[in-house]
Structures are given as structure tokens and as C-alpha cells.
Amino acid sequence: MHPFTSDPTASVAHLGEVALIDDISKWLGPVSPSAPHGIGDDCAVLEPIASGRQILTVDSVSYGQHFDATVSPEDAGAKLIKRNLSDIAAMGGVPGPAVLALLSSSDLSMSWLEKFFVGIRQTCERYGVSLVGGDISSLAVSNFSAVLTLTGQAQSPKLRSTAKSGDHIYVTGTLGGSILGKHYTFEPRLAEGQWLAQTMHCNAQMDLTDGLAKDLKALLPVDSHAALDLDAIPIAPAAQSLAEQTGRPALEHACCDGEDYELLFTINTQVNRHAFETQWAEQFPQTELHHIGYIRPSSAMGSLIDMQTNTALPWTHGFEHLKSE
Amino acid sequence: MHPFTSDPTASVAHLGEVALIDDISKWLGPVSPSAPHGIGDDCAVLEPIASGRQILTVDSVSYGQHFDATVSPEDAGAKLIKRNLSDIAAMGGVPGPAVLALLSSSDLSMSWLEKFFVGIRQTCERYGVSLVGGDISSLAVSNFSAVLTLTGQAQSPKLRSTAKSGDHIYVTGTLGGSILGKHYTFEPRLAEGQWLAQTMHCNAQMDLTDGLAKDLKALLPVDSHAALDLDAIPIAPAAQSLAEQTGRPALEHACCDGEDYELLFTINTQVNRHAFETQWAEQFPQTELHHIGYIRPSSAMGSLIDMQTNTALPWTHGFEHLKSE
Numbered sequence: 001m002h003p004f005t006s007d008p009t010a011s012v013a014h015l016g017e018v019a020l021i022d023d024i025s026k027w028l029g030p031v032s033p034s035a036p037h038g039i040g041d042d043c044a045v046l047e048p049i050a051s052g053r054q055i056l057t058v059d060s061v062s063y064g065q066h067f068d069a070t071v072s073p074e075d076a077g078a079k080l081i082k083r084n085l086s087d088i089a090a091m092g093g094v095p096g097p098a099v100l101a102l103l104s105s106s107d108l109s110m111s112w113l114e115k116f117f118v119g120i121r122q123t124c125e126r127y128g129v130s131l132v133g134g135d136i137s138s139l140a141v142s143n144f145s146a147v148l149t150l151t152g153q154a155q156s157p158k159l160r161s162t163a164k165s166g167d168h169i170y171v172t173g174t175l176g177g178s179i180l181g182k183h184y185t186f187e188p189r190l191a192e193g194q195w196l197a198q199t200m201h202c203n204a205q206m207d208l209t210d211g212l213a214k215d216l217k218a219l220l221p222v223d224s225h226a227a228l229d230l231d232a233i234p235i236a237p238a239a240q241s242l243a244e245q246t247g248r249p250a251l252e253h254a255c256c257d258g259e260d261y262e263l264l265f266t267i268n269t270q271v272n273r274h275a276f277e278t279q280w281a282e283q284f285p286q287t288e289l290h291h292i293g294y295i296r297p298s299s300a301m302g303s304l305i306d307m308q309t310n311t312a313l314p315w316t317h318g319f320e321h322l323k324s325e
Numbered sequence: 326m327h328p329f330t331s332d333p334t335a336s337v338a339h340l341g342e343v344a345l346i347d348d349i350s351k352w353l354g355p356v357s358p359s360a361p362h363g364i365g366d367d368c369a370v371l372e373p374i375a376s377g378r379q380i381l382t383v384d385s386v387s388y389g390q391h392f393d394a395t396v397s398p399e400d401a402g403a404k405l406i407k408r409n410l411s412d413i414a415a416m417g418g419v420p421g422p423a424v425l426a427l428l429s430s431s432d433l434s435m436s437w438l439e440k441f442f443v444g445i446r447q448t449c450e451r452y453g454v455s456l457v458g459g460d461i462s463s464l465a466v467s468n469f470s471a472v473l474t475l476t477g478q479a480q481s482p483k484l485r486s487t488a489k490s491g492d493h494i495y496v497t498g499t500l501g502g503s504i505l506g507k508h509y510t511f512e513p514r515l516a517e518g519q520w521l522a523q524t525m526h527c528n529a530q531m532d533l534t535d536g537l538a539k540d541l542k543a544l545l546p547v548d549s550h551a552a553l554d555l556d557a558i559p560i561a562p563a564a565q566s567l568a569e570q571t572g573r574p575a576l577e578h579a580c581c582d583g584e585d586y587e588l589l590f591t592i593n594t595q596v597n598r599h600a601f602e603t604q605w606a607e608q609f610p611q612t613e614l615h616h617i618g619y620i621r622p623s624s625a626m627g628s629l630i631d632m633q634t635n636t637a638l639p640w641t642h643g644f645e646h647l648k649s650e
Contacts, residue, residue, distance in 0.1 A: 042415035043380035055368035090367035149474035
């Protein structure tokens with residue numbers, strides 16, 4: 001469905017901002033509390049968090065970049081919320097209130113926007129997010145971006161920077177080929193992230209958004225490398241399908257494709273691997289867990305090394321925003 | 326200065342996201358703390374607020390809408406922060422950490438962006454804001470938007486919805502013609518807003534962003550109208566200048582132009598006006614204060630009434646985002 005319309009009476013311009021905000025509040029229903037804890041004042045007033053620390057993340061979706069007219073507006077709206085939820089999951093947090101900025105041209109279709117908010121509402125209801133405020137501003141013709149800032153709380157936020165040399169490296173799910181569908185259908189790994197954050201053995205965690213090869217580097221301590229068991233990297237069926245189309249190895253897709261939205265984390269070496277994996281399987285029988293390697297002291301060969309051949313990984317890049325190809 | 330460049334080596338694309346984030350951290354200096362309290366993890370971790378309630382607001386600037394190539398990048402960056410600060414001021418809050426989303430095409434000029442961050446840094450330093458996280462995402466060619474979500478804390482947040490029939494209506498500063506310069510040079514009324522929030526007599530407050538005629542309606546209780554003393558509405562010199570250009574009355578500019586970033590508030594009737602105004606003058610000798618009317622029970626004539634002639638105000642609109650003219 002196309003987000004823009006040439007019929008002025010079917011566009012957001014026909015309503016103007018004040019009436020539009022009223023409509024958005026109605027579309028959101030219980031997901032939109034009243035001011036001061038929701039839409040309608042200069043700022044939203046947040047309820048104090050029950051315990052732990054407050055965390056904050058921001059992510060966006062833009063027409064022509066993250067979705068196009070072939071994507072349903074519901075899926076685009078849901079994705080905006082889920083991208084942010086995946087960041088909360090990566091810290092082991094529980095999602096809280098959010099604020100939404102819409103940047104749009106006045107030819108945006110009201111019926112498209114209503115469906116976009118159906119996706120937002122359903123996803124917010126499912127994960128306990130409330131939309132407490134926002135902003136609407138104008139852009140030139142046929143442009144639309146939505147930026148969500150999501151709060152959360154975490155008893156003890158799990159960081160990227162606390163991995164240790166020697167740690168086991170794990171990923172959830174399977175990797176690569178997300179562009180064939182999973183970048184909309186993924187489930188933010190909230191329960192898994194929360195459980196890991198409470199596990200003393202988990203030293204560091206993050207979510208995979210730009211591809212394992214790029215993201216893993218963000219988890220490595222200075223003076224370390226990742227020794228990877230390439231046979232253990234879980235290649236998604238979609239990565240296999242994509243490899244047939246692109247002629248590139250499926251493993252390259254698993255290592256370099258973006259938007260996996262899986263958890264990447266490290267477990268300290270004092271842990272009995274078998275015991276940890278058994279515990280995981282009991283807790284999360286539906287969520288695959290894969291031990292893909294170890295953090296090792298730094299190597300002249302680079303930061304990502306194939307542990308079987310002791311050679312540098314051929315694919316060390318991932319998705320780089322803004323970078324020219 | 327033009328934000329975009331046709332020289333690929335001078336653009337953000339030349340660096341890519343990872344190196345760009347490093348540069349941004351350097352440009353921000355002390356305004357950018359390290360993770361987990363700053364840039365570098367999946368979420369920022371916020372320090373607990375000292376007391377009172379946490380408040381949250383979001384606002385944006387976009388090239389071609391809020392600024393163009395005639396505007397200095399420093400001014401554009403400063404404006405993004407100050408727009409949000411004005412919302413914090415409107416609640417009587419003290420600003421806290423913020424997260425920044427950049428949506429940009431890859432032809433954005435690095436030297437323009439660095440200057441944009443000079444404006445952000447200087448404004449953040451001046452008002453005690455730290456930038457603790459953010460997101461960068463791609464847009465089609467020659468597009469740039471920046472969206473800031475700013476937190477704050479307020480001992481007792483001052484709302485829009487708590488004005489009472491009978492209240493005195495006040496505005497700070499002078500109104501109209503902001504487009505001639507004040508929309509960049511304005512000072513968010515933080516000290517004034519904080520002081521008012523602690524004054525028992527202040528029933529409701531907001532900042533003027535879309536023009537008095539539109540914004541005042543948001544402050545009126547159901548079943549009330551504003552009785553305005555048109556002679557008392559403080560017409561900015563810029564509104565006079567603009568009136569000469571447009572041929573419209575200067576008072577219309579004062580009532581309908583957007584981006585005044587002044588405070589609009591109400592004071593309960595138990596207060597001795599003279600005593601309140603004297604107190605104000607002692608606290609804020611630099612900030613003009615104008616008593617512009619009263620909140621009265623509802624009238625069949627409308628929500629904004631000229632109290633001298635007892636007729637509806639001819640200008641009842643303000644700046645409507647997205648609305649077709």
C-alpha cells in the first residue's frame with residue numbers, strides 16, 4: 001500500500017495537526033494514556049520506575065529506506081516498535097513508556113497512517129509499551145519517517161563492554177537472509193535478554209542488527225579476538241535461499257546480513273557449557289542457542305579468526321549505515 | 326552553508342557509520358559521556374533522578390522545513406536543543422540527558438555536520454544537557470532531519486490542563502515576527518518556568534510554539550473562554566516589521582505567528598496582581614511580563630474574545646503543522 005495520496009481530502013493535510021493528534025489518540029486506544037502521563041502536554045510525565053535502572057533507546061523507520069509500498073503499513077508500524085524492543089532486550093530490560101516523532105509530508109494518506117498505527121498499537125499492547133507523547137512535523141512532498149524513543153528498566157543492565165577474554169560466544173536463533181521476511185516477523189528476544197541479565201555467568205550481551213561480523217567486534221575487549229567455529233554458525237534457511245539468488249556463500253549471508261535481531265552474548269569460562277545449555281533449553285525450548293566460539297587474546301591476524309584453519313575470516317564487514325558501497 | 330556535498334570524499338558516506346559516531350563523540354566532548362551512561366551500547370543507562378518526577382519531550386529540525394542553506398549549521402543545531410528545552414521550561418523542569426536520532430542522506434557534508442554539532446555542544450554545555458545515545462539512519466539524497474528526545478526532572482510538573490475559570494492570563498516577552506530572527510536567538514525560559522512551577526499561585530503553564538491564538542486554546546478548561554485585552558498583547562518589534570512587509574496588522578502577527586518560545590501561564594485570582602508582578606520583576610528583571618486577560622466561563626461567541634468590544638477575536642488560528650493553506 002502506498003503511503004501517499006494525490007487526493008487532498010484523503011491526506012493528513014485535510015485534517016491538520018490538532019485533529020490528527022486526536023485521531024492518533026483514538027487509534028492507539030489504551031496504548032495512549034491521557035496527559036500528564038500521555039499525549040497532550042508540553043512533556044510527558046513518567047511514572048517512577050519500580051526498581052533497577054532506567055534505560056533509553058531510539059530507532060526509526062523511513063519510507064524508501066526501511067520499507068516501501070510493497071510492505072503493509074501494519075508491518076512498518078510494528079517494525080518501528082520491535083526494533084526498539086530489541087535494544088531493550090539486549091540490555092536485559094523490561095520496556096516502558098515511549099515517545100514518537102512523526103516527520104511527514106502533507107500528502108500522507110490518512111488510511112495508510114491509520115493502518116500504520118494498527119501495527120504500532122498491536123505491538124505496544126503485546127509488549128506492554130505505552131505511547132506517552134510525541135511530535136509531528138512537516139517534510140517536503142512524499143516523505144515519511146517515524147522515530148521512536150523507548151524507555152525501559154533493567155535490574156542490572158547488561159552491557160556490551162564487559163566481555164572477558166576466554167568467554168564463550170553464543171547467538172540465539174539462526175542468522176542471515178533477514179531481508180526475505182524476518183526483518184518484519186522477528187520477535188524481540190525480551191524474555192531471553194532478561195533471563196541472561198540475571199545470570200551471573202553472562203558477561204556481555206547485545207542484539208544483532210548490522211550482521212554478526214560487524215556487531216561481534218563491538219563485543220570484543222581491547223586486545224582480544226573472536227575465535228569462531230564456522231561450522232557452528234547457524235545459517236538461516238533464508239540465508240540459503242538468498243545465497244542461491246546472489247551466488248555468494250550462505251555463510252557469508254549469515255555473517256554479514258543485517259537485521260537478525262537475535263541476541264549475541266558471552267558466558268564466562270567458569271560455567272559448565274553443558275549445564276548452561278541444558279538450563280537454556282528448559283527455559284526457552286523454542287529459542288535455538290548456538291555456541292559459535294570463544295574470545296581469545298589479540299592476534300596479529302585480526303579480530304575475527306576461523307578457529308579450524310587459524311586464518312582470518314574472509315568476511316569481516318556487516319551493514320554500514322550511510323557508507324557508499 | 327549548504328548541508329550537502331557532491332564531493333564524495335567530503336561526505337559522511339566516506340566515513341561510514343562507525344567512524345562517524347567516533348567523530349560525533351569527539352565533537353561533543355564532555356557533552357558525550359561514555360557508555361553505559363552514554364553512546365556505545367544498545368541503550369543508554371540513565372542516572373536515577375534526584376527527586377521529583379521525570380519528564381520527556383521530543384522535537385525535530387529538518388532541512389528545507391525548519392532551516393535552509395541560509396541558516397548557519399551552528400544555529401540549526403542550537404535550535405534543535407532549544408526547542409526541546411522550551412518544552413522542559415513549560416513544565417517547570419530541569420533538563421537532563423537526551424538521545425539524538427539523525428536521519429540523513431549519504432551526501433551530507435562532514436564539515437556542515439561538524440558545525441551543526443558545534444551548535445549542539447555549545448547549547449548542551451550552556452544548559453547542562455548530556456547526549457547519552459542516539460541512532461543514525463539513511464535517507465534518500467539531500468535529506469537531513471535530526472530528532473532529539475530530551476528528559477528532564479520537575480519537582481511538581483506544571484501542566485496545561487489545570488487552569489481555572491477566573492485565572493489571570495500572562496505571557497513573557499513579546500510576540501510575533503519570530504521568523505525574522507528570534508526563532509534562532511530565543512532563550513528557553515527555564516528559570517522562569519521553574520520558578521512558576523514552585524509558585525502555588527500558578528495554575529497552568531505552556532510554551533508558545535504555534536502562536537498565542539492557537540496555543541491559548543490548549544490552556545482553556547472546558548466551558549471557558551479567554552477574555553483578552555488586545556491592547557496588552559505585547560507586539561514584538563519584529564511583528565511590526567513583518568506587518569509592514571505583509572500588510573497584515575502587527576497584532577495579527579503577535580497572535581498568530583509561531584515559534585515565540587515564550588511562556589503562557591495562568592495565575593489564580595486569590596493573588597494580588599501587583600504583588601505577583603513586583604515579585605516577578607525582582608526575580609526576572611530582564612524578562613518582560615504581560616497580563617493579557619482572564620479565563621471566563623464559556624461564551625457562545627467563541628473561545629477567544631476581545632474584552633473591550635465583547636466580540637470574538639478575528640484571528641483564532643495559529644501555525645498548523647501539515648495543514649494545507
